[in-house]
Amino acid sequence: MAANAALIGFDTVWKSYGQGEAKVHALAGVDLAIQRGEFVAIMGPSGSGKSTAMNIIGCLDTPTAGTYSFMGIDAGRLDRNRRALLRNLYIGFVFQGYNLLPRTTAAENVELPLIYRGAPARERRDLAMQALAEVGLVGREHHTPAELSGGQQQRVAIARAIVTRPTLLVADEPTGNLDTARTHEIMELLTRLNRDLGLTIAMVTHEADVADYAERTIRFLDGHVASDSSKLEVA
Amino acid sequence: MIWETVRLSLRSIRRNVLRSFLTLLGIVIGVAAVIAMLTIGSGTTAKVKSDIAKLGSNLLVVRPGRPASTGGPGGLDQAVRPLADKDVAALVAHLTGARAIAPASQKQVRVIFGTESLTSGVTGTDSAYLDARDWKLVSGRPFSDSETRSGTGVCLIGETVRQQFFGAGEPDGEIIRVNRTSCKIIGLLEPKGYTGFGQDQDNVVLMPLAAYQRRIAGNRDIDNIYVAADDRTPTTELQPRVEDILRDTRRITPDREDDFSIRDMTQIADAMASATTTMTGMLGAVAGVSLLVGGIGIMNIMLVSVTERTREIGIRLAIGAHEKHILIQFLVEATVLSLLGGIIGILIGLALAGLASAALTIPFAPSPAVILLAVGFSALIGMVFGFFPALRGARLDPIDALRHE
Known part of the structure; x- marks a missing residue:
């Protein structure tokens, strides 16, 4: 297994909660590799460990045992501030509930990750405008989340995630709050970003037709990878 | 950032x-x-x-009677011996480091002009009083030496007295009645305002000491002697000299305490x-x-x-x-x-x-x-x-x- 060359590598990753009898293994020795440029859907029932896996992939969480490597870095052993830096530099996040700052304009929301990079105001503005243009929100820059539809809010969130030109986009149920038409639009957008920017995408979803947009689908069950199928293999 | x-x-x-x-x-x-x-x-x-400072800067005030701070029955066991002309004379003759030495006696007295009347603090003193208390005249002149000596019926009035009697008018040369004696106004004192204790310092009439003693007090006692230090002499240095001279003229033997007290206004100011x-x-x-x-x-x-x-x-x-x-x-x-x-x-x-x-x-x-x-x-x-x-x-x-x- 070429784990070293992979963007994301799980080497017998365990994640356990609780103590003694009450101990629960959210992940029970998972091995996994995701290459640069892949668009991966992660599925599984609740409690299957998919969310835990996503948190580890996004460097928000660390394994209890085993090794998680991100870009060849042993990210599971980094302290929280180093992981924050890693997230800021290489990872973008899109959440089910959009998670935009309320009463803050779209442009300011998109600028947020750049502030933590210490980018000058002018550069931040330019990059934010560019990212908003890429997600098709020209003319909505100064709207607050309350003035935007769900689909538009998720586009702002995607612009915020890609404004730093990350290597990896972590999407947690990105279409969970959207209707079918909006879902289709957002998935088209993600597919385009994957194809045009070479952005690696790891997306949790429980909808099969959303997962269909991805090239590869990994199913979790009881803390294990139950299946890992690529469209190319199926085809 | x-x-x-x-x-x-x-x-x-x-x-x-x-x-x-x-x-x-x-x-x-x-x-x-x-x-x-x-x-x-x-x-x-x-x-x-x-x-x-309005009382006069670097000012010592001598009063008759034992200093209160020594405690004891104070003046109860013996009559308070008042200050006298010879005490003032001795200080004038022998004290060094003083800018002005002025005797003063005072009493609240009814003052009348026309139909108006006012109870005012009437002080008998001499022309050194103004200097000792850093008090200036707005108009008129201080007592002359001959007026002081002979006890002529002339007086200086404070701003409150002027307002009560003359309003916007000019007081100089007018005659007011103080007690049963008449008194010609020769000058107006600069206003000093109220003290911190609410006492009006401008409700005053100054007259020559001899006139006060003869016509108002009816005795030759002196209530206070004001001693103002000159610029080079701190009051703390002046005080023992005043004490020595007064003990000497008042013939107080070394085994007895002072029968007068000296208050240092500078120290009181600092303490307050x-x-x-x-x-x-x-x-x-x-x-x-x-x-x-x-x-x-x-x-x-x-x-x-x-x-x-x-x-x-x-x-x-x-x-x-x-x-x-x-x-x-x-x-x-x-x-x-x-x-x-x-x-x-x-x-x-x-x-x-x-x-x-x-x-x-x-x-x-x-x-x-x-x-x-x-x-x-x-x-x-x-x-x-x-x-x-x-x-x-x-x-x-x-x-x-x-x-x-």
């Missing part, structure tokens, strides 16, 4: 105007109380000092000023406690703010905010909040002190040092009381924070 953070905190303060205002109130009241107390206090101190300063400090400290309460208010509201914005903190952490970014954000917010309260408090405190100064007729003496201190202190309160809530926000786990509803 810091400017961004300040802007951010101003926005979040504006977002909850009412809540921010209520939080500020603690700091506002605390700072306003401290500023008002200290400003009024320093005004009072200045007032007390200038009051005493330091008393007001102590008082001011105490009141300021009490007011300072309310600042502490205000600080706790800020801590409380910052904790609420951190809890309320847990999700926001989660988002910020997820997209790469360092712990210190969150810490700084909330610290700056708390500091801006309490600084704002401090500035409002200073303005209110100064306004209160201004009103109080006008009401109490004391000088309005705002101190830049106190104001700077208040600004610094209110910022410090924000930082100290904002630190714990900010740290709590910074230490949040991003996963839990994002899940927070």
Whole structure:
């Protein structure tokens, strides 16, 4: 297994909660590799460990045992501030509930990750405008989340995630709050970003037709990878 | 970056105007109380000092009778021996280091002009009195030596007496009745205002000592001798010399105590000023406690703010905010909040002190040092009381924070 060359590598990753009898293994020795440029859907029932896996992939969480490597870095052993830096530099996040700052304009929301990079105001503005243009929100820059539809809010969130030109986009149920038409639009957008920017995408979803947009689908069950199928293999 | 953070905190303060205002109130009241107390206090101190200075600077006042500070039955076991002309003469003849030496006796007496009457402090003295008490004439002239010696019926009046009798008119040359004797006004004394004890220093009539003794007191006693030190001589040096000369002329043997007392007005001024300063400090400290309460208010509201914005903190952490970014954000917010309260408090405190100064007729003496201190202190309160809530926000786990509803 070429784990070293992979963007994301799980080497017998365990994640356990609780103590003694009450101990629960959210992940029970998972091995996994995701290459640069892949668009991966992660599925599984609740409690299957998919969310835990996503948190580890996004460097928000660390394994209890085993090794998680991100870009060849042993990210599971980094302290929280180093992981924050890693997230800021290489990872973008899109959440089910959009998670935009309320009463803050779209442009300011998109600028947020750049502030933590210490980018000058002018550069931040330019990059934010560019990212908003890429997600098709020209003319909505100064709207607050309350003035935007769900689909538009998720586009702002995607612009915020890609404004730093990350290597990896972590999407947690990105279409969970959207209707079918909006879902289709957002998935088209993600597919385009994957194809045009070479952005690696790891997306949790429980909808099969959303997962269909991805090239590869990994199913979790009881803390294990139950299946890992690529469209190319199926085809 | 810091400017961004300040802007951010101003926005979040504006977002909850009412809540921010209520939080500020603690700091506002605390700072306003401290500023008002200290400003009024320093005004009072200045007032007390200038009051005493109005009595005459570097002034010793000799009175008959044993000094009160030695305790004991005082004048009860023996009649108080009054001061006499020869005591004044001895001081004039032998005392060095004095600028002016003036005897004075006084009594509250009814003064009449036309149909108006006024009970006034009538003082018999000589022309050195004005010099000893640093008192100037607005118009007219002091007593001449011959008037002093012969006890002519002439007098100098204070501003209050002038107003009562003459209104806008000119008093010089008019004749007033003092007790049963008549007296020609030859000059008007410069106004001195009220003392800190509410005594009107301008309700006075001065006349030659001999005239006072003969026509009003009916005896030759002298109530006080004012001795003003010259510029080179401190009163502490002058006092023992005065004592030696008086013991000598009054033939007090070494085994007996003084039968007169010497009060040093400079020392009294210092003592009173330091008393007001102590008082001011105490009141300021009490007011300072309310600042502490205000600080706790800020801590409380910052904790609420951190809890309320847990999700926001989660988002910020997820997209790469360092712990210190969150810490700084909330610290700056708390500091801006309490600084704002401090500035409002200073303005209110100064306004209160201004009103109080006008009401109490004391000088309005705002101190830049106190104001700077208040600004610094209110910022410090924000930082100290904002630190714990900010740290709590910074230490949040991003996963839990994002899940927070």
